[in-house]
Amino acid sequence: MTEISYQNQPWPVREDVIAAQQRAWDRLGQAGTWLTGAERIAIATETRNAPACKFCQARKAALSPHAVEGSHDHTGQLSGLEVEQIHRIRTDPGRLSRSWYQGLCAGGMVEERYVETVGVIATIVAIDTFTRALGMAPWPLPAAVPGAPSRHRPVAAKRALAWVATLPPEDAVGTPDEDLYAGRSTVGHIYQAMSLVPAEVRGFFDLVTNQYLPPAAMRDFDNEYRAINHAQIELVAGRVSALNQCVY
């Protein structure tokens, strides 16, 4: 097991951040909902490899990603579709499009696997970016744990909100995924984004709660919860999102 520890660093890291990152790291290597542990680790590895891909670098620099032809530099562990998904999300997320996603589906991409892969990519990016920001090397990936994916698909998930199917909050009530939105009938779209694979929502938003803020704290401007205040937090969040050209 890879132990997440910042003991030898000059910068103190909150215990709740460390604990959340450890939970996320342990979950990476375990069988997920649609992916085996080995597949999840392969995706994590490819996510780390993507920034060095020359094809991705050329596409990123081009006025349009469609203006460049070529093939990805990859680890050889995943299919071409999976590599394209991982590399585009990792290196050029701001220019992803519905037609790009539909092209993956037309090529055989399985929607549930796609969403779980998004969750794995997000987990790696959240933790690797943190360690780099503090001047550290990335943590060694965990070993893959044998086991079968659960193959749980929310019965009420449907394609209405986004490119991928999502579970509407009002339809989660009375289902095994009722806890996903804590009983709320309306939630922000970002909470619903990966709801086709509820385990990815629960896992990633554990990181959100601890690296960013818990939901109740986000608009509690009468209190501060971090060593930086709400305005500073949102300034940093906004700058990062602007650099990523994230409209949402």
Next chain:
Amino acid sequence: MTGDAAMGGGGVAHGAELIRFATAVLGDYEAELTAARTAVAHAIGFAALSDTAAVAALFNAIDRVADATGIPLEEEKAAATADFRSAIGIDDFAAASEKGASA
């Protein structure tokens, strides 16, 4: 937020240092990241540096969740931000036409 004017800090305490650090975290230059990190630590301390890194890292990830799944902006947010989205250039992002409130 979206251009060189962001480097001024937006009227937020130590905003310039925070913007510089967030920019460097997403950048490719290790020397600049080191300098920006040091500047934040000197300005607001080690605990604040760690929390800033956590926020920057989390949003580098959550942006990808939003962009990879194609979730649209909520209608109420789109309405509330319509005036300044254009002013600060968000409507010029490549995906704006696809991922606005009506997408």
